[in-house]
Amino acid sequence: MPRRRIPLLRLAWRNTRRHMRRTLLTVTAVTVAVAALTYGPAHVTGILGDFLDSYARTESGHVRIRRDGYTARERFMPVYLNLPRVDELVAAARAHAGVEEVLPRIKAPVLVDGAGSNRGGLLLGLDLERETGYLDPAAMVAEGRLPDPGSAEILVGRLFAEKLQVSVGDTVVLLAQTAYRSLGGLSAVVTGLAASGMAQFDNTILIAPLDQAQELVDLLGGSTEILVFMDDPEAARALARVLQEELDPLVPGGVEARSWKDEGMLASMMQVAEAAFGVILFIMLLMAALIIVNTMLMSVMERTQEFGMQAALGMRRGDIVALVLAEGLVIGMMGAVAGGVLGSGFALWLERTGIDIQSAAKAIDLPFQGVMYPDWQLRFVIAAAALGMVTAVIAALYPAWRAARLTPAEALRT
Amino acid sequence: MTPETLPGRLGWLATLRLAWRNLRRNKRRTWITAVTVSLAVLLLQLSIAVMIGVERQSYDNLINYQTAHAKLYAAGYFENREELPLDYTLTDLEALQASVQQVSGVAATTPRLAFQASLSDGVDQVACFGTGIQLAGSDTEVFRIPQAIVAGEYLRPGEEGMLLGSGLAELFDAEVGDWLTVLTKTRDGAYEALDLPIVGIVGTGNPVIDRNTFLVSLETARYMLDLQEEATEVAVRFSLGAREMATLRALVERVEQLGYEVKGWREAEADFLAFAAMKRLGSVAMLSIFVVLALVGVTNTVLMAAFERTREVGMLMAMGLRGGGVRKLFLTEGALAGLLGGAVGSLLALVLIAYLASVGINITALYGEMDIGYPVKDRMYAALEPLTLVVVWLATGLAAAAASLYPAARASRRPPVEALRHA
Numbered sequence: 052m053p054r055r056r057i058p059l060l061r062l063a064w065r066n067t068r069r070h071m072r073r074t075l076l077t078v079t080a081v082t083v084a085v086a087a088l089t090y091g092p093a094h095v096t097g098i099l100g101d102f103l104d105s106y107a108r109t110e111s112g113h114v115r116i117r118r119d120g121y122t123a124r125e126r127f128m129p130v131y132l133n134l135p136r137v138d139e140l141v142a143a144a145r146a147h148a149g150v151e152e153v154l155p156r157i158k159a160p161v162l163v164d165g166a167g168s169n170r171g172g173l174l175l176g177l178d179l180e181r182e183t184g185y186l187d188p189a190a191m192v193a194e195g196r197l198p199d200p201g202s203a204e205i206l207v208g209r210l211f212a213e214k215l216q217v218s219v220g221d222t223v224v225l226l227a228q229t230a231y232r233s234l235g236g237l238s239a240v241v242t243g244l245a246a247s248g249m250a251q252f253d254n255t256i257l258i259a260p261l262d263q264a265q266e267l268v269d270l271l272g273g274s275t276e277i278l279v280f281m282d283d284p285e286a287a288r289a290l291a292r293v294l295q296e297e298l299d300p301l302v303p304g305g306v307e308a309r310s311w312k313d314e315g316m317l318a319s320m321m322q323v324a325e326a327a328f329g330v331i332l333f334i335m336l337l338m339a340a341l342i343i344v345n346t347m348l349m350s351v352m353e354r355t356q357e358f359g360m361q362a363a364l365g366m367r368r369g370d371i372v373a374l375v376l377a378e379g380l381v382i383g384m385m386g387a388v389a390g391g392v393l394g395s396g397f398a399l400w401l402e403r404t405g406i407d408i409q410s411a412a413k414a415i416d417l418p419f420q421g422v423m424y425p426d427w428q429l430r431f432v433i434a435a436a437a438l439g440m441v442t443a444v445i446a447a448l449y450p451a452w453r454a455a456r457l458t459p460a461e462a463l464r465t
Numbered sequence: 466m467t468p469e470t471l472p473g474r475l476g477w478l479a480t481l482r483l484a485w486r487n488l489r490r491n492k493r494r495t496w497i498t499a500v501t502v503s504l505a506v507l508l509l510q511l512s513i514a515v516m517i518g519v520e521r522q523s524y525d526n527l528i529n530y531q532t533a534h535a536k537l538y539a540a541g542y543f544e545n546r547e548e549l550p551l552d553y554t555l556t557d558l559e560a561l562q563a564s565v566q567q568v569s570g571v572a573a574t575t576p577r578l579a580f581q582a583s584l585s586d587g588v589d590q591v592a593c594f595g596t597g598i599q600l601a602g603s604d605t606e607v608f609r610i611p612q613a614i615v616a617g618e619y620l621r622p623g624e625e626g627m628l629l630g631s632g633l634a635e636l637f638d639a640e641v642g643d644w645l646t647v648l649t650k651t652r653d654g655a656y657e658a659l660d661l662p663i664v665g666i667v668g669t670g671n672p673v674i675d676r677n678t679f680l681v682s683l684e685t686a687r688y689m690l691d692l693q694e695e696a697t698e699v700a701v702r703f704s705l706g707a708r709e710m711a712t713l714r715a716l717v718e719r720v721e722q723l724g725y726e727v728k729g730w731r732e733a734e735a736d737f738l739a740f741a742a743m744k745r746l747g748s749v750a751m752l753s754i755f756v757v758l759a760l761v762g763v764t765n766t767v768l769m770a771a772f773e774r775t776r777e778v779g780m781l782m783a784m785g786l787r788g789g790g791v792r793k794l795f796l797t798e799g800a801l802a803g804l805l806g807g808a809v810g811s812l813l814a815l816v817l818i819a820y821l822a823s824v825g826i827n828i829t830a831l832y833g834e835m836d837i838g839y840p841v842k843d844r845m846y847a848a849l850e851p852l853t854l855v856v857v858w859l860a861t862g863l864a865a866a867a868a869s870l871y872p873a874a875r876a877s878r879r880p881p882v883e884a885l886r887h888a
Contacts, residue, residue, distance in 0.1 A: 073765070080762065171592050334508065335755065335758065342501060342762045346769065348494070349769045
């Protein structure tokens with residue numbers, strides 16, 4: 052006798068509707084979990100992503116090339132560990148596929164003499180035009196204009212300028228250790244004030260055209276680092292290895308090419324965030340699963356006679372299991388949809404309004420701006436919804452097994 | 466059901482006994498619910514204990530090594546404190562200390578001289594903070610630097626030398642006995658240089674100290690900065706058990722008319738407190754998701770129980786039990802389920818917390834050399850507080866009762882006749 056296909060999903064749908072309130076409560080458990088799982092990655096990616104992005108643009112690039120031994124002495128910012136004839140190196144790096152931009156920078160601690168008072172600051176010598184979209188000095192100009200390459204001009208952090216008591220049009224004198232460890236000086240006109248929103252930065256920063264910085268530290272044609280930016284930042288490690296091999300012989304004393312993924316702080320931060328998120332995710336799903344098990348067990352027990360009847364009418368064990376699993380799936384789907392909508396709504400709302408961490412950010416020495424934004428992505432919703440549904444089906448396994456274990460006669464008798 | 470409690474009312478004891486029996490009627494369901502609740506409670510208790518522990522450790526660290534309980538400054542200093550200016554110094558130190566010492570709740574005072582400086586090993590140079598401390602008698606009565614010495618020893622009175630932050634020592638690859646050059650700028654803008662041997666290395670876990678600070682005797686600091694009997698601050702430690710806010714207020718009253726500023730450590734470290742508050746808020750947001758899940762579980766269970774027992778409830782009501790009694794019965798059942806799960810979770814948490822409170826979490830292994838925002842050294846310890854554990858456990862019962870409100874109300878609203886007819 053040919054067996055008629057059992058419309059499992061439709062049956063399951065009807066069964067879940069028999070106790071709408073109970074179903075909705077069970078669905079709530081899945082909803083909460085899926086919403087949290089949708090928002091969680093958006094939150095982490097948003098903050099970490101924001102942080103990584105701003106760290107890469109202002110500090111590390113995707114691959115950073117410096118003279119060998121620089122990293123160990125990083126805090127001193129030693130100009131004597133430098134890269135001479137930087138144009139060759141830049142051209143070599145630029146020749147690689149997937150490289151978006153290559154930027155030489157000079158970083159040097161300087162002593163700045165303003166209107167009668169002097170202070171220590173950090174000089175950045177930049178290729179000003181090319182930096183647009185990276186360190187983006189043009190976007191930081193709060194007053195005045197960018198310095199012109201070739202002339203002794205300088206952009207000063209706004210808070211720094213306040214403390215030096217200088218404003219646009221004034222002249223400041225910079226003193227710095229040169230590449231040969233002697234003392235170099237430069238007198239420059241302040242053409243503008245910079246405001247990045249990061250207090251640490253605005254308090255110490257001076258931005259000069261690369262050629263002026265080269266002159267100050269006596270490093271014509273050279274720089275202290277080269278930042279490589281890539282179309283696909285994930286490929287940074289491979290490129291760093293290639294560049295290490297390729298550029299090392301070009302520089303006396305050797306180079307070190309490090310990818311942004313190997314910056315110790317970033318790596319450990321991501322590891323901890325991922326591990327913590329994994330634990331949270333697991334416990335959340337476990338709790339949702341337990342709630343589903345509880346409800347479905349009750350619904351199965353209630354329907355003992357019904358299952359007995361169905362079995363007596365020829366429904367096989369496998370069919371009963373499939374039916375109960377399908378009910379779990381229906382609950383999972385409802386929760387996945389509601390949770391996905393809820394989590395996405397929350398993430399998108401926060402993406403618009405932002406989370407203000409201004410005061411708290413000051414306590415940690417990280418290049419965070421005042422407001423954080425989550426980063427909602429469709430794949431987070433899909434992953435969360437899938438996890439929610441899989442969990443619901445897995446949770447339904449035990450009740451399904453209980454239902455199938457009944458023999459028709461016994462089940463009918465109860 | 467004891468006869469004297471009927472009709473119409475159920476005593477608390479009878480309610481409890483009934484609810485407990487009802488819970489035992491479906492053990493599997495009760496346990497599944499309890500496990501759901503226990504997971505949430507476990508996380509809650511653990512997070513609270515770790516949070517309290519790390520915050521307390523941070524506060525102790527700040528007070529012991531950096532901020533003391535309060536500091537006195539000359540008017541105008543606090544506003545510009547990040548600059549470590551030398552333009553607002555305290556001069557009449559002994560009289561000031563004597564006066565402050567009389568305030569009730571003050572245990573000890575010590576003058577300090579904070580200044581900007583650069584350290585150099587002849588090759589590299591780095592900007593950092595110098596602190597002049599009084600060796601004859603008083604700095605150790607306020608601060609706990611000696612217990613943070615990781616190599617070498619504490620400065621002796623009259624000794625020329627420095628205590629170097631461990632991060633700076635690592636940076637210069639310097640050891641006890643090595644010499645570093647200290648470059649300073651006097652108030653008049655003249656530069657001074659002085660070679661000093663490293664007498665000890667200080668590792669506190671506080672990045673401000675470890676990565677940026679060296680300490681010298683007050684006399685050495687004054688000599689380098691060309692200052693007389695001056696200090697930039699007088700740090701104050703409160704006696705054990707003194708009420709912090711009251712002591713601070715008394716302190717303010719004492720010295721304000723003299724033209725000094727007093728700042729408690731909470732005000733000085735407002736940024737850190739804001740950071741800690743943000744961390745707390747983040748944890749609360751995350752934990753609340755688990756709490757919601759657990760409550761959904763409880764509501765669900767009680768709803769099922771109420772549904773299952775519709776006829777029974779009808780019977781009870783037909784025998785004279787009022788709606789309030791039925792509600793109480795189901796609320797108690799929910800609360801007991803919550804308390805059961807809460808007890809399991811809390812006991813598990815207790816074991817873990819006891820472990821984390823004695824052994825601690827190795828943060829260096831977790832985060833490497835990264836600044837995690839809390840000034841904590843090497844390990845962070847959870848705070849084992851029985852009272853908190855019990856309060857959270859009892860709160861679980863309350864929350865579970867609250868989660869049972871809806872099913873309880875539903876069960877009590879059905880007219881007995883209809884309930885009895887329920888299949």
